[in-house]
Amino acid sequence: MTNTSTGSHQALKDIVREDGRGERFVWKGPHVEADVTRQPLSEAGYKSMLKFAEEQKLADAIKSLFAGDSINGSEQRPALHWALRGNAAHLAKSAEFAEQAKACGEFATKVRSGGLGYKVKTILHIGIGGSDLGPRLIWDALRPLGHEGPALRFCANVDPADFAEATEGLDAETTLVIVVSKSFKTPETQANAQLAREWLISKLGEDQLMNHMAAVSSAPDLAQAWGAPADRIFPMDSAVGGRYSVWSSVGLSLMIALGNEAWAEFLGGGSDMDVHFRDAPLEENLPARLAMMDYHVHSQRGVPSRVVLAYAHRLRKLPDFLQQLEMESNGKSAASGRGVKADITAPITWGSVGTLGQHSFHQLLHQGTDRSAAEFVVAMNAGVNEGYKANGQSLLANAYAQAEAFLVGRSEAEAEVQLREKGVDEATIKARAPHMHMEGGRASSMFILDDISPRSVGALIAMYEHRTFAYGMLLGINPFDQWGVELGKVMAEEIDNAISGTSTKDRDATTLRLIKKTQDARA
Numbered sequence: 001m002t003n004t005s006t007g008s009h010q011a012l013k014d015i016v017r018e019d020g021r022g023e024r025f026v027w028k029g030p031h032v033e034a035d036v037t038r039q040p041l042s043e044a045g046y047k048s049m050l051k052f053a054e055e056q057k058l059a060d061a062i063k064s065l066f067a068g069d070s071i072n073g074s075e076q077r078p079a080l081h082w083a084l085r086g087n088a089a090h091l092a093k094s095a096e097f098a099e100q101a102k103a104c105g106e107f108a109t110k111v112r113s114g115g116l117g118y119k120v121k122t123i124l125h126i127g128i129g130g131s132d133l134g135p136r137l138i139w140d141a142l143r144p145l146g147h148e149g150p151a152l153r154f155c156a157n158v159d160p161a162d163f164a165e166a167t168e169g170l171d172a173e174t175t176l177v178i179v180v181s182k183s184f185k186t187p188e189t190q191a192n193a194q195l196a197r198e199w200l201i202s203k204l205g206e207d208q209l210m211n212h213m214a215a216v217s218s219a220p221d222l223a224q225a226w227g228a229p230a231d232r233i234f235p236m237d238s239a240v241g242g243r244y245s246v247w248s249s250v251g252l253s254l255m256i257a258l259g260n261e262a263w264a265e266f267l268g269g270g271s272d273m274d275v276h277f278r279d280a281p282l283e284e285n286l287p288a289r290l291a292m293m294d295y296h297v298h299s300q301r302g303v304p305s306r307v308v309l310a311y312a313h314r315l316r317k318l319p320d321f322l323q324q325l326e327m328e329s330n331g332k333s334a335a336s337g338r339g340v341k342a343d344i345t346a347p348i349t350w351g352s353v354g355t356l357g358q359h360s361f362h363q364l365l366h367q368g369t370d371r372s373a374a375e376f377v378v379a380m381n382a383g384v385n386e387g388y389k390a391n392g393q394s395l396l397a398n399a400y401a402q403a404e405a406f407l408v409g410r411s412e413a414e415a416e417v418q419l420r421e422k423g424v425d426e427a428t429i430k431a432r433a434p435h436m437h438m439e440g441g442r443a444s445s446m447f448i449l450d451d452i453s454p455r456s457v458g459a460l461i462a463m464y465e466h467r468t469f470a471y472g473m474l475l476g477i478n479p480f481d482q483w484g485v486e487l488g489k490v491m492a493e494e495i496d497n498a499i500s501g502t503s504t505k506d507r508d509a510t511t512l513r514l515i516k517k518t519q520d521a522r523a
């Protein structure tokens with residue numbers, strides 16, 4: 001069911017006018033405020049969502065998460081990403097986690113203070129998916145704090161153009177390569193790590209190789225077997241999922257680049273959100289309420305996608321990060337074993353940075369027929385730290401204007417008046433006004449941060465993680481596995497072999513044609 005009828009547009013406009021909406025539908029959590037007054041959630045709808053969350057035992061699921069229970073059923077392990085941020089003294093693994101963090105912190109200090117025997121000006125971070133998107137997002141968000149540390153470059157794609165670009169103009173003598181792979185088996189990362197090793201050897205010679213490399217993995221034995229220096233392999237726990245792992249040793253490049261103080265603040269922001277999610281009752285719990293809203297908007301009202309509009313240049317990677325977090329977590333239909341049947345999965349998450357999206361896809365958001373729940377993210381201090389306060393204000397004004405336009409729209413009569421005021425002739429007015437009609441009644445949320453600081457960004461990311469978890473619980477999905485990605489990986493290897501002529505497995509006609517074409521083109 002797609003929510004496109006004129007009735008529902010009007011319904012949202014009516015709901016928004018309900019008394020007291022500003023008090024009841026502006027939800028506060030640590031460092032993040034969510035204004036959902038323009039979402040199609042009435043007072044009665046919200047109450048029924050709360051009841052549904054109680055029936056689905058969401059509060060028990062939250063308790064299990066923080067107790068370290070084995071809630072990732074299909075992989076029979078707990079989900080412990082939150083424990084990397086503190087509040088985990090009750091866990092048997094807490095000492096081990098503290099050790100891992102300490103080792104990373106000490107290495108970060110050593111690198112920053114020239115302890116490797118050369119000044120590290122650039123870190124080449126090699127990883128993909130959860131071993132890449134979080135560090136990329138946080139580097140972009142917080143890089144002004146990293147002016148005294150090395151700069152980060154990232155390489156993720158198996159397309160060698162990525163490696164070529166990442167190393168373009170790079171001085172190997174001042175570069176530290178960090179290979180990040182939880183499994184240490186991911187083909188893209190293996191391929192790029194190999195290229196990096198060859199690049200270092202060609203520039204510096206074999207004897208310098210080890211001093212320019214480090215690795216992060218939950219399979220240190222594989223990292224060592226591959227050739228990473230044994231004393232520079234930083235472990236991470238297998239109970240920390242890739243897309244939830246930026247807080248772990250996966251963030252080593254960030255710790256070095258931003259410094260340990262900023263890193264502690266980032267973890268602190270995440271921890272503040274953990275305490276809130278763990279302790280607040282459902283009716284005051286920001287991530288839980290957002291998940292309830294998601295259930296209502298996407299699962300009940302059938303809105304198929306969510307567009308993330310980060311009106312903050314520094315958060316421009318947020319949509320990419322959330323795509324993996326939300327779609328890899330809840331884009332699956334196997335029931336979690338919690339007694340709920342998942343026949344609805346996560347919405348499609350997409351988006352871009354404001355105001356760039358306004359000049360490309362917002363047209364569809366205003367007048368297209370397919371629905372996306374819009375989610376704005378803004379920071380109150382936009383432009384202030386950069387010394388461009390007026391431009392930052394204009395950024396915020398644009399975000400507010402888009403959200404208001406989504407809601408109020410413009411009638412044909414209003415369009416006619418506007419054209420007449422501009423002195424347009426009557427024949428043109430009659431022809432043009434219908435095109436300017438925007439029905440409005442389009443939902444949006446506004447997520448508000450005070451600033452883009454390590455603490456607020458930490459809280460924001462942890463909020464999204466917990467919202468994703470809570471939504472998974474409402475859908476009856478285990479958000480911590482990703483079996484759906486395995487098949488394509490296996491097939492890619494087989495097809496690679498088929499192109500090389502070492503596999504003759506029977507395949508569908510289209511793939512066989514592509515294999516043949518590729519063989520001919522690359523002979």
Ligand SMILES: O=P(O)(O)OC[C@H]1O[C@](O)(CO)[C@@H](O)[C@@H]1O
Pocket residue numbers: 128129130131180181182183184185186189242243328482485
């Ligand atoms: O860190 P790794 O093990 O290289 O995995 C990278 C990514 O690949 C995936 O397993 C998907 O293929 C993600 O879940 C993960 O973040």
